[in-house]
Amino acid sequence: MTQEIHGTVADGFEEVREEFAAFVAGERPDYEGQLCAYVHGRKVVDLWAGPEVTAGSLYGVFSSTKGAAYLVVALLVQDGVLDPDRRVAEYWPEFGAEGKGELTLRDLLAHRSGLIGLDAGFTEEELADDRVIAERLVGQRPFWRPGAAFGYHALTAGALSGEVVRRATGRTLQELYEERVRAPYGLDFHLGLPESEEPRFRPVQPMAPTPEQQAVLDGTPAGPHTLASIAFNTHVPWAGELVDHANSRLVRAKGPASAGGVASARGLAGMYAAAISEVDGRPPLLKPDTLALAGQLHSVGHDLVARVHRAFGFGFQATGQVWYPFLGAGAFGHSGAGGSQAFADPRSGLAYGYTRRRCAFPGGAAPENEAFVRAVHRAAL
Template identity: 60%
Template sequence: MRVNGTVARGYEQVRREFAAVVAAEPDPGAQLAVHVDGRLVVDLWAGDGVTGDSLHGLYSSAKGAAHLVVALLAQDGVLDLDERVARYWPEFAAEGKDRLTLRELLAHRSGVIGVDGGLTVAELADDRLLAARLAGQRPFWEPGTAYGYHAFVIGALTGEVVRRATGRSIQELYEERVRAPYGLDFYLGLPAEQEGRYVPVRPSLADRPQPDPRSLTGIAFNVPTDLVAFANTRAVRALGPASSGSVGNARGLSGMYAAALDLLRPATVAEFAEVRWRGTDLVTGERDHFALGFEAQGVRYPFLGADAFGHSGAVGAQAFADPRSGIAYGYTRRRFPDAGGGGAPENDRLAAAVVRAAAENRDGGDEKPLLAG
């Protein structure tokens, strides 16, 4: 399998790891991009029909964009993390949710992981419809006492707080403050004129068992929603739900996290990257899963700094910023991995190779990328 694209001098080992990853795939289709201190040092892709410009359905990678907007609003003083959600959004106070703070909501502690009877695809695709359903929903555990991944709904919940505080949607603010200024190929709402670059998501080659729809996992993932069909639906891509509807490529992902390191002050990064509530995620079973809005990537990948922050996507995508090293990382796949959720297993070896190369090249390196294929 031919690997296309470029790497900067000193990052050849990253190209070799990427080549090994795609060679092991029976139906490869992937992209890897890395910025270090704002400079693109890795830009690779492989697979029939996949280019560096191809756009993929990246699911929960959307949560990184959404919560970058929340972090910016908190940094600006527009949002108070310790204010009650109901202070911004009075309807949310129903069913014992009146004392939940925005900080607790961002840490996936609300207990409102879905709704009784489940949600339609039309509701999952539209954050306004979703928020209206969630406002009156009873929580599935006492708010603030535990945490669990709000897979399909966290963006609508935090997005409604943003809407009430600013009069604007997360999607609008992301476009104006992040995507357009930095020219990113990562969208919350894919314009119709970009549809020609979209590469449809493909299902896993292995049978993946579904959780019991009555379990917390089943409720959070709205089982039996067809995730492949969800991303491949134009209405979902057009609306860009802030939990699950991102579309982009590896350059766009890494570029967004490079922008995050540029836009966020160190104190804001420290606030949003710290794991304040430790324990086991009631939905995924992961330990110490969340900081505020972002996944705690330093827990997932111990070779990163403790304040590394980012978010994965269901198709195996992964992305993060590591302030300690200046790395911004983005990886995409077009096919669901055969096992696991979130960032696919190959991210462990790819991200480790990136960190090693960055450490070895901290004091310089050729500014001119090298041909990588």
């Protein structure tokens, strides 16, 4: 039985609804997902599907959370509170241990610090608390000479950035995000989900690969002490499943800035719309120079952790370089391990958000985003 598609699209965006409906028709009967997009601050796509999903359902968005963290850092750079080229140790003196004294904030956000994890690993309780993560990383020797290369800091990037924010302002990154971004726009994108909102949360479901996909996963080389296993904290005997992180109430309550956010597609797209466009009479959060910084390429080439070609801006993924080359230069955002995707393309005025409940194969931004993004971008132009 084909699932019903709920929601609306603006005139000219009918192709997006068609692409979404075609994808849902080919999925499992229990598929749940949401798709939202803005163009120049106007909502033009607002769709959802699933047996119990609504537009207000909330999902664990894993590393799409990092986009909110980097937006806060960008705002503080715009305010003159943070300087991208100042050494991290000038904000956070203890950080300079183990040869990290010369690393700049710019390099930290570009995944160049080498602090991808701990030799001894983190407990699940520690991964819920950015302060604890930061404290434990101070004494860790980097896994490469800081600044010499880059690799994805999957579980540490938000905590490291957040500690710089706390040292510079006396406030947590989560507090500043709530005050300056989420609350003013009423965004359903939370770094710390209130207990009162828990009924709207839909627990993340694990990936359900086909036999062919499982064969690919089984053939993927992995080792207990690789950079990837350390970065994703899977080198420890107590490592749980990916979904355990998002499905932990402790993680949702604390909202760790690397991968602990909870959002709807409306929330993801709305945040990026607010970053680049006038929304409801409010000017864009980011001024032109800050927008240019966010999307400017900082680390491009071989990612030592992911072991593939990657590109990062000022913390954000360079979305056009990493995922969708038809986007304009300077597009920036962040995807999540469960399949979520969120970004802004300042040149077309597009802000995009996608969530799904079941983790997508093979991980990261779900493959269906390719067709959705292409359709909405074509309509936006």
